[in-house]
Amino acid sequence: MQPTPKTEQELLMRANALAGMTLGELAQIANITVPPDLRRDKGWVGQLLEWHLGASAGSKPVPDFADLGIELKTIPVGYHGRPLETTFVCVAPLIGLHGLCWENSHIRHKLARVLWIPVEGERDIPLAERHVGSPLLWSPSAEEEQQLRQDWEELMDMIVLGQVEQITARHGEVLQLRPKAANSKALTEAYGANGQPIKTLPRGFYLKTHFTAGLLEKYFIL
Template identity: 75%
Template sequence: MQALRPLLNPPENEQILLAQAQKLAGFTLGELAALANLSIPNDLKRDKGWIGVLLELWLGASAGSKPEQDFAALGIELKTIPVDRFGRPLETTFVCVAPLTGNTGVVWETSHVRHKLKRVLWIPVEGERQIPLAERHIGTPLLWAPSEEEEQQLRMDWEELMDLIVLGQVERITARHGEVLQLRPKAANSKALTDAIGADGAPILTLPRGFYLKKNFTAALLANHFSL
C-alpha cells in the first residue's frame, strides 16, 4: 500500500494518467485520503466536490476550478461517477455552466459542452448512501471519447436547449427537456441570480443553469465498456 503515491505534477501523457487511475481501483476513499493526509468529511452534503478533489490530488490534475479541462495539456476531463452495486449511475453528471447571454452565433463545434466531453476519464465510485464515505471503493477507470452516435445525441440536445435560451425561454426549460443532456438550475441558493434573456427579449434575472448528462446516457456508456 505504501508504494502508492499521488502524482505531484500533471501526467505527461494519457498512458501515465490511465496507469495511475488503474492503481487507485480497489482502494477505499478512506485509504486514499489517509495516504494523502486529507481529512474526510462525515458526508458529502456540504462537501459535494470532495471526492473529485481527492482524485485530482492523486492524479495530478491542474485545472482546479478553471474552465479548461482537468488535464488541459492532454485535453482530458476527469469525472467521478457514483454507482450502485450493479455499476449503474446514481445521479446525473454535471458538465459545465450554461451561458445564458451572448449566445448569438454559437455552434456545437466550439461549445463548452463539446470541449468538456471530447475526452473524459471516468472513475466510478461506490455511491450507495448506506456505505460510509471512508469505506466506499474506487472502481476501474474508463478513458472515453464520444462515438459518432453519442456525439450526435449530445449535439441535438445541446442545440435544442441553446435555441430555447436564445429565444428567451430559459424559464420554461425543465429537466425533462433533452434525451441525454439536460439543463438544470445550479446555484448555492435562490439569491444567486444571473443575467438572462426573457421571452420579450428584455434582460431578466434568473438562477444560473448547468448542463448535466442524464443517467440513461452515462449508464449506457458504462454498460458498453464494462459489459454490464
C-alpha cells in the first residue's frame, strides 16, 4: 500500500499518473493477482486503485481519504465513455430516522468531494487489459446538490411512511434506492405501513447512470 497522500494535489497527481495504464500493469506493481472476471470480485478494481492511491479508510464508514474528506469512486465506462452501471454510494438508514435531514445525512457527507476514476468496463475486454482513465475531482454544484437532495428527501419520506417495499429503481430522478445484500437471508429492520417493525432487505443509495454520465460529459467534454 502506498503512503496516504497529504494533500488534494498529491492525490490528484497520483491519480493522473495511473491514467492510461492497464489493470494488469497496476496489479503487477502491487503484486496483486488479477481475477478471471469481476463476478465474485466486484470490489477488486476499487481495491487495486485504493492500494496505488494510498486510501486509508478500509471498511470504516468514513471517506476513503479520511484526512482529505475525499471519497474514491471507480466508474466502469463503455466504448463511448458512458457509464455502464449505477454507482453505489452508501447503505440507506431504514430506522432511527428522527432528526435526520439532508444536511447531516451520511450520503451528503459521502458525496461532498469525490475522486472519480473511469475504467474501461466492456465485458469483451479481458480484465487485465482494461485501461484506467483520467481522474476527476468533483464536488456537487448547487444544482446537482439540489437534485440529489430532492430525491433523497422523497425516498426518505417513503421510508418513514413505511413504504420501503413500494420503492422501485424508477423512483428518483438522479438517485435510486434498491436492495443491497449478499443474499436474501440478510434481513434488516424497517418500518411497516402502520409504523410496526418489519424485516426487509438492506437498501443502498445508487447514482443513476445519466447523472454520472452528465458529470463525465461536463468535465471531459466527450
